């Protein structure tokens with residue numbers, strides 16, 4: 610990260626007060642731009658006493674078996690996200 614998304618000013622890598630690791634911060638607006646892992650949600654679908662899996666159709670790991678899952682969207686509950694990702698990835 611080089612620039613603040615709020616003011617298009619350069620950010621600085623520093624350890625904010627009450628934190629223990631370096632973060633990108635903007636002196637112009639005072640925002641700390643946290644770069645945490647994206648939350649991935651999914652489900653374990655059961656059907657007739659079996660667990661259903663998806664076969665990946667895209668890279669990475671194309672052709673490998675997986676569970677339907679994906680990134681949580683802003684403002685979405687974990688349950689709604691798991692249902693949406695399952696529908697998107699299975700078409701059901």
Ligand SMILES: [Zn+2]
Nearest residue numbers: 613616635638
């Ligand atoms: Zn800023």
